[in-house]
Amino acid sequence: MTNISISPDEITRGQPYPGAPDNWKRFFTFSTDHKVIGIQYIVTAFFFFLVGGAMAMVIRSELLTPEADLVDRTVYNALFTLHGSLMIFFWTFPVLVGLANYLVPLMIGARDMAFPRLNAISFWMIPVAATLMLASFLVPGGPAQSGWWSYPPQSIQNPTGNIINGQVLWILSVAINGVSSIMGGVNFVTTIFRMRAPGMTWFRMPAFCWAVLAAQLIQLYGLPALTGGAIMLLLDITIGTSFFRPENGGNPVVYQHFFWFYSHPAVYVMVLPVFGMFSEVLPVHARKPLFGYRVIAVSSVVITVISGCVWVHHMFASATPPWMRMFFMVTTMLVAVPSGIKVFGWVATIWGGKIRFTTPMLFALGGISNWVFAGITGIFLGSVPIDLHVHNTYFVVGHFHYVLYGTIVMGIYAGIYHWFPKMTGRMYYEGLGKLHFALTYIGVQAIFLPMHPLGLQGMPRRVASYDPEFIYWNVIASLGGFLLGVSVLPFILNIVSSWIRGPKAGNNPWRAYGLEWLTTSPPPVENFEEIPVVVSGPYGYGKNQPLVANQARLGTIEEPATS
């Protein structure tokens, strides 16, 4: 028998459980430590980001010329379908859940998530579901081709007659992903409600945790609709029900309601945690308290509610009666209020601050600027007459990539760089980080800006070939796309090399407030030697107040007296 009693010294080295490997091998175990699971999520998601990105490279290569000459049209359909599905279901969701997994227990002063085993199961469902989706390349007829929306009647046709076809695998994959996310939602909500350290009142909780709570509440109210809709699709394909079959009295538009009732708020499941990260990064790197903290915190919850009342703006062109268009146009415009409040809060936070242009700060500022732009085109799309004009054109593709890449991906990078020293105990290389930022920021503008004039001129989306009059902007967009492809190289190089041998970072390299910075880097199993007693809010920059009782480390947080 091996002896599994361990010394306190070994505990602090961070094994997920007694006797578990304390090196990289622990990331391949069924660990229940939220920090290991967090990194498992992040790394797995990044893998699918690269796969989905490779598909985007093929798509943009095809669109370099007006003719459909690189890939077959059915392959093109499969590529944009899987590109979108992977990016949403297996990159953005999991990477954000990973960051939240890592950070939330540390930020609220808990030892772990409320249900550690459920947490591990939620994670391990992700690679299973993603493999199922990618395995669709191997079945007759290839992967699903009806887009990440999977609208019937297209998605319920089954030309090959096989029960195991790409569309069925897609549905199963999305359903498993949905179950995993529901379990995650239960876990996060319970953790935030029940596991906060003594003294961590609601309004002492970091804005990031508010944002995660708001986002996870959306998962709980929205996902049942999506999963239900997916199961009805499955029944229509496999056992011949007619929920959505018009020829037998079904109604395909009903699916659109199921789908968008979840999938519009899903945008906020992705963007709220990113807003939360902006709210954490800006105060630290501008040395100022978060301006309007309470309003920013509450606005996350307001967004959760309003975003559940806007879904029909995706269906203005779907035989929607005028009164309904009018109602949803107004609710859509309403989301601009809490979102705008946040932007004002961020600007006021950095106003007059001592800004350090570190890599996370650059990504946060760049992400916010892209969000402002995406918000403006979003207002355009929310107004019925403009939407009817640009519906299903590249204007829409440009708009949502400013949200997804310009805001969300850039925000994720900001978060990864900001907390990298906490997760690894090492510092990334600032030069490579800035190069990564520059390539990303320029690449985003170069590819996604031209999509707006293309859309206004009427170039339809989801086509492998286009009218030669559109060639000018498409070449620029494709070159920008390739630049974005290149931009991930300095990131990978930076993360891998600094994780292995980067300079030691210390426990609080940014001299930041927040409980996560009071423990070691990386934090020990169960996070804190003893659970901290919180005595003030998380943004006390310049106020020289302790964050926790008995805090003897103010010097590590405040600027040196000379500055």
Ligand code: HEM
């Ligand atoms: C270099 C990076 C990227 C490039 C070049 C790219 C390009 C494209 C193109 C050309 C389309 C097809 C548009 C159409 O015809 O409708 C598309 C669709 C899509 N992309 Fe991206 N994209 C990139 C990154 C991302 C990221 C990071 C996300 C999400 C986080 C994303 C999410 C989507 C979604 C959801 C669709 C819709 C798929 C569908 O219509 O079913 N993309 N992308």
Ligand SMILES: [Cu+2]
């Ligand atoms: Cu929407």
